[in-house]
Amino acid sequence: MRKSKPAPHTHKPVGLKDLSRYLGLSTATISTVLNATPAAAEIPASTQERILAAAEKFNYRPNTLARSLRGMRSHTVGVLVPEISEGYGALVLAAVGDYLLSKGYFFFVATHRRKPELLDEYPQMLRQRSVEGFIVIDTALEKPLPLPTVVISGHRNLEGITNIVLNHDRAAHLALEHLVQLGHERIAFIQGQPYSADSETRWKAIERAAESLGLDIQEELIVQLEIDTFSPYVGYPVVRRLLQRTHDFTALFAYNDLSAIGALRALRDSGLRVPEDVSVVGFDDINSAAFQIPSLTTIRQPLDKMGAIAGEILLQRIQGGANPVEIMVDPELVIRESTAPARPRVEAGTKLESVESA
Amino acid sequence: MRKSKPAPHTHKPVGLKDLSRYLGLSTATISTVLNATPAAAEIPASTQERILAAAEKFNYRPNTLARSLRGMRSHTVGVLVPEISEGYGALVLAAVGDYLLSKGYFFFVATHRRKPELLDEYPQMLRQRSVEGFIVIDTALEKPLPLPTVVISGHRNLEGITNIVLNHDRAAHLALEHLVQLGHERIAFIQGQPYSADSETRWKAIERAAESLGLDIQEELIVQLEIDTFSPYVGYPVVRRLLQRTHDFTALFAYNDLSAIGALRALRDSGLRVPEDVSVVGFDDINSAAFQIPSLTTIRQPLDKMGAIAGEILLQRIQGGANPVEIMVDPELVIRESTAPARPRVEAGTKLESVESA
DNA sequence: ATTCAATACTGAAACGTTTTTGTATTGCAG
DNA sequence: CTGCAATACAAAAACGTTTCAGTATTGAAT
Numbered sequence: 001m002r003k004s005k006p007a008p009h010t011h012k013p014v015g016l017k018d019l020s021r022y023l024g025l026s027t028a029t030i031s032t033v034l035n036a037t038p039a040a041a042e043i044p045a046s047t048q049e050r051i052l053a054a055a056e057k058f059n060y061r062p063n064t065l066a067r068s069l070r071g072m073r074s075h076t077v078g079v080l081v082p083e084i085s086e087g088y089g090a091l092v093l094a095a096v097g098d099y100l101l102s103k104g105y106f107f108f109v110a111t112h113r114r115k116p117e118l119l120d121e122y123p124q125m126l127r128q129r130s131v132e133g134f135i136v137i138d139t140a141l142e143k144p145l146p147l148p149t150v151v152i153s154g155h156r157n158l159e160g161i162t163n164i165v166l167n168h169d170r171a172a173h174l175a176l177e178h179l180v181q182l183g184h185e186r187i188a189f190i191q192g193q194p195y196s197a198d199s200e201t202r203w204k205a206i207e208r209a210a211e212s213l214g215l216d217i218q219e220e221l222i223v224q225l226e227i228d229t230f231s232p233y234v235g236y237p238v239v240r241r242l243l244q245r246t247h248d249f250t251a252l253f254a255y256n257d258l259s260a261i262g263a264l265r266a267l268r269d270s271g272l273r274v275p276e277d278v279s280v281v282g283f284d285d286i287n288s289a290a291f292q293i294p295s296l297t298t299i300r301q302p303l304d305k306m307g308a309i310a311g312e313i314l315l316q317r318i319q320g321g322a323n324p325v326e327i328m329v330d331p332e333l334v335i336r337e338s339t340a341p342a343r344p345r346v347e348a349g350t351k352l353e354s355v356e357s358a
Numbered sequence: 359m360r361k362s363k364p365a366p367h368t369h370k371p372v373g374l375k376d377l378s379r380y381l382g383l384s385t386a387t388i389s390t391v392l393n394a395t396p397a398a399a400e401i402p403a404s405t406q407e408r409i410l411a412a413a414e415k416f417n418y419r420p421n422t423l424a425r426s427l428r429g430m431r432s433h434t435v436g437v438l439v440p441e442i443s444e445g446y447g448a449l450v451l452a453a454v455g456d457y458l459l460s461k462g463y464f465f466f467v468a469t470h471r472r473k474p475e476l477l478d479e480y481p482q483m484l485r486q487r488s489v490e491g492f493i494v495i496d497t498a499l500e501k502p503l504p505l506p507t508v509v510i511s512g513h514r515n516l517e518g519i520t521n522i523v524l525n526h527d528r529a530a531h532l533a534l535e536h537l538v539q540l541g542h543e544r545i546a547f548i549q550g551q552p553y554s555a556d557s558e559t560r561w562k563a564i565e566r567a568a569e570s571l572g573l574d575i576q577e578e579l580i581v582q583l584e585i586d587t588f589s590p591y592v593g594y595p596v597v598r599r600l601l602q603r604t605h606d607f608t609a610l611f612a613y614n615d616l617s618a619i620g621a622l623r624a625l626r627d628s629g630l631r632v633p634e635d636v637s638v639v640g641f642d643d644i645n646s647a648a649f650q651i652p653s654l655t656t657i658r659q660p661l662d663k664m665g666a667i668a669g670e671i672l673l674q675r676i677q678g679g680a681n682p683v684e685i686m687v688d689p690e691l692v693i694r695e696s697t698a699p700a701r702p703r704v705e706a707g708t709k710l711e712s713v714e715s716a
Numbered sequence: 717a718t719t720c721a722a723t724a725c726t727g728a729a730a731c732g733t734t735t736t737t738g739t740a741t742t743g744c745a746g
Numbered sequence: 747c748t749g750c751a752a753t754a755c756a757a758a759a760a761c762g763t764t765t766c767a768g769t770a771t772t773g774a775a776t
Contacts, residue, residue: 013485015762026726031764039765042724064487065427066762069731074423076487084452086444086645094442097469106487108464111455127371129422129434129464146369232649261649268651287444291590291619293626293651373732384756389734397735400754424732427761719776726769734760742753 014058023054030055034062068130077314078126079109080119081137085230087258087286088303092137092152095307103315112139114195114228132318135310138197148317150310153197162317163326164310168198168205171299171331175253175281176209178297178333183342184251184279188221188242190235190263192255193228202255202283221249225259235262243270250278250342257282257289257298264292264338275340285334294337302329372416381412388413392420426488435672436484437467438477439495443588445616445644446661450495450510453665461673470497472553472586490676493668496555506675508668511555520675521684522668526556526563529657529689533611533639534567536655536691541700542609542637546579546600548593548621550613551586560613560641579607583617593620601628608636608700615640615647615656622650622696633698643692652695660687 016027023030025047032039033051040048054060068074079096081089093109100107108131110122123134123145133148141154141161149161157163179187189206192199210217223238235254243266252267254260260282264274272278274294282289285300306329317323374385381388383405390397391409398406412418426432437454439447451467458465466489468480481492481503491506499512499519507519515521537545547564550557568575581596593612601624610625612618618640622632630636632652640647643658664687675681 016764017762027763028727028765029725035764037765042722044724047724061482061486063427063762065423065432066731067764069421069423069427069733070762070764071731072764084442084448084455086448090442090444090448094469097442097467101469106466106468106483109455109467110464111452111459124419125464128419231645236649261646264651265649265653287589288619288646291594291623293622295623374734375732385733386735386757387755393734395735400752402754405754421732424761425734427763428732428734429761430734717776720774721772722774723772724770727767729766730764731762736757736759738755738757740753740755742751744749744751746747746749 013063014060015063016060019051019054019058019060022058023050025051034060074130074132075105076129076131077105077107077133077135077318078123078129078131079107079135079137080122080139081109081111082114082139083111083230084109087230088256088284088301089138089230091286091303092307092310095304096135096137096152096311097307099308099311100315103311105311105315107135114139116142133314135314140195140197148314148323150314150317152306152310155197155201157325160323162313162324164306164313165201165326165328166198166301166306167328167330168202169208171283171301172202172205172209173212174331174333175283175299176206176213176215178335178339179251179253179279179281180213180215182251182279182339185215185342186218186221186249187215187251187253188223188249189217190238190252190254190259191222191224193225195228196225196255199255206253218249220246225255230258232258232261232265235259236266239263239266240270243267243272247272251281251339252278253281255283257284257286257296260296260298260338261288261292264294264296275338277343279339279342281339285332289334290336292338297336297339298334300332300334302332305329371421372418373421374418377409377412377416377418380416381408383409392418432488432490433463434487434489435463435465435491435493435676436481436487436489437465437493437495438480438497439467439469440472440497441469441588442467445588446614446642446659447496447588449644449661450665450668453662454493454495454510454669455665457666457669458673461669463669463673465493472497474500491672493672498553498555506672506681508672508675510664510668513555513559515683518681520671520682522664522671523559523684523686524556524659524664525686525688526560527566529641529659530560530563530567531570532689532691533641533657534564534571534573536693536697537609537611537637537639538571538573540609540637540697543573543700544576544579544607545573545609545611546581546607547575548596548610548612548617549580549582551583553586554583554613557613564611576607578604583613588616590616590619590623593617594624597621597624598628601625601630605630609639609697610636611639613641615642615644615654618654618656618696619646619650622652622654633696635701637697637700639697643690647692648694650696655694655697656692658690658692660690663687 019030020027030051033043033048112118112122134145136151138153144158144160151161152164154163191203223242225234227234254263260280267274267278274280282296282298285298289296289298377388378385388409391401391406470476470480492503494509496511502516502518509519510522512521549561581600583592585592612621618638625632625636632638640654640656643656647654647656
């Protein structure tokens with residue numbers, strides 16, 4: 001805590017004016033040449049070289065603020081996200097960020113923590129900072145934002161925004177078909193939190209898939225996530241509660257991998273083996289899914305692809321390009337250890353009352 | 359419904375000039391009042407109220423770019439991070455971000471992917487964007503940056519930067535002491551990747567702790583992480599290799615939770631049980647550590663605290679405050695299921711040659 | 717000798733603020 | 747009635763660019 005050192009070597013960046021003085025040319029000329037605008041065609045090559053050389057020599061970097069203020073592009077976008085977290089959000093954010101940076105864009109991240117007032121405030125503040133557009137992740141937007149916007153996993157069709165969505169019908173079908181093929185008939189479900197962007201859509205898709213597969217969804221086998229955490233704990237209490245009610249199911253389809261991992265633990269704590277007693281299917285395929293014990297069968301969302309597409313569409317829109325309403329990406333079933341053939345029906349349907357039949 | 363609205367985002371924000379025209383006052387007066395500068399004392403209350411009311415009415419928001427350009431504070435910092443990822447990095451980044459946003463600062467995230475050229479380039483680009491300082495996470499900085507900088511888990515003492523570091527000596531001691539108390543003597547170690555900021559410091563601390571506990575570190579029980587991934591896979595191949603060489607150890611101290619989780623799987627795939635055959639200790643206490651099966655004993659780094667402190671110190675430095683060289687935070691041992699008493703020595707020391715002694 | 721067009725630039729406005737300095741008006745003392 | 751301080755504001759510069767509208771110079775054509 002002792003010594004406050006004098007600021008280390010903080011010389012002022014060289015500006016257009018410095019170059020102007022050095023070269024004996026106006027800032028206008030230098031600017032046009034460095035930006036290679038059409039007008040630069042009128043400047044002879046020799047002068048252009050002189051300018052380039054000087055810019056190089058003094059390591060000239062245009063001040064982005066001034067440039068943006070003047071009305072040119074700010075090359076900045078705002079990313080709205082509930083939290084920077086593990087799992088889903090982080091992976092999408094990473095992909096978005098990588099894409100944007102690769103295209104020379106920088107981004108602000110604003111974490112609204114699902115607070116409506118922040119969700120109102122941040123877009124305004126970002127706009128004050130001249131972002132050119134928004135990418136919104138896992139957030140139920142109420143009204144359209146005042147700039148080009150791409151929403152990842154949003155399902156409201158708001159005017160002017162582009163949605164990047166998973167093909168949930170296909171996802172649900174893949175998962176349920178897999179379970180049905182393994183002989184599962186009594187399947188428990190963990191629904192997403194009410195505020196999670198995918199919850200409703202995903203559930204509707206599951207209902208449709210179940211019907212098309214001739215599968216009955218039992219009311220008493222449905223639980224819903226409640227707490228807002230990025231720990232697998234999110235899935236633990238709800239599955240414990242489910243298990244207090246009944247053991248009469250042979251498979252569990254979780255809302256996401258996080259809750260599936262919590263479920264794994266809850267099942268184990270109740271003395272059930274996965275997959276021998278209960279098969280578990282997750283959703284997302286986060287990095288650690290493959291490394292659970294047992295490793296998790298799951299529906300993979302191509303999160304990196306979704307992030308990259310979101311970035312791509314946004315930049316395209318910013319440049320005045322097309323404005324698709326929705327872009328759908330395909331999920332993939334990844335079969336691992338947590339699913340196996342259903343245990344025989346007799347045993348399955350009677351676990352609680354069958355003590356004497358053992 | 360005659361909606362001939364010209365796209366919702368065509369709405370130009372109202373500026374000082376608009377207010378000026380509306381109020382019949384100069385922008386100078388309005389600015390001083392809205393910013394409540396000392397000079398505003400000379401403006402009568404009635405005028406001030408008029409101004410405030412108008413600003414409210416038109417929802418005036420000062421343009422941050424213009425303000426920053428004029429020389430005031432940009433209220434922006436740059437965060438340098440190898441990748442936005444799961445685990446360590448994400449948790450620290452989240453904490454940093456929350457702190458900064460809570461103080462009215464926005465931040466750019468730049469992911470340098472450990473490429474030297476990006477690590478050179480991004481600070482410059484961020485500076486062009488008038489960030490007021492840098493927060494650097496898990497990155498070995500080569501030279502000091504030209505602005506106030508706080509490094510989380512950096513260990514070079516570069517001029518002018520503040521390091522936030524874990525007390526690695528205490529961490530190593532906690533882990534090894536725990537294992538020694540459980541009777542472990544032959545302990546394997548997974549060292550961090552050469553480029554990971556903590557690798558070297560952590561290892562030195564482990565050596566010191568081992569010595570102070572009278573523990574011998576066996577060369578042949580040391581492996582080092584190599585690949586750069588945020589999947590637990592990072593730990594898998596190295597532990598498989600270790601197990602090809604020898605089974606002659608009863609505990610494993612991993613570089614981080616991610617590699618510990620990979621190790622769990624590797625051990626299992628080699629037919630070893632955790633913790634009965636081998637105890638495993640991780641590092642970091644990421645969210646999923648508690649939900650592994652077996653749940654992971656680990657050294658918790660107070661990542662949220664480290665992130666918040668980093669933000670706090672940086673803002674303090676930006677405001678010209680003290681410039682501490684280093685701030686140390688304390689780890690914590692979290693005992694879970696993956697550690698247990700060592701299996702008896704005889705068995706342990708002779709696994710390979712003892713086939714006939716069985 | 718004037719006009720014209722091309723060449724190679726320059727001047728200045730503009731972006732939206734903040735801030736320093738200046739000034740018109742008023743009230744009041746002398 | 748003059749002078750002076752206080753009051754309440756305004757003018758303008760500045761931040762670092764970009765860009766539009768000029769303009770000085772040259773050479774050639776009329």
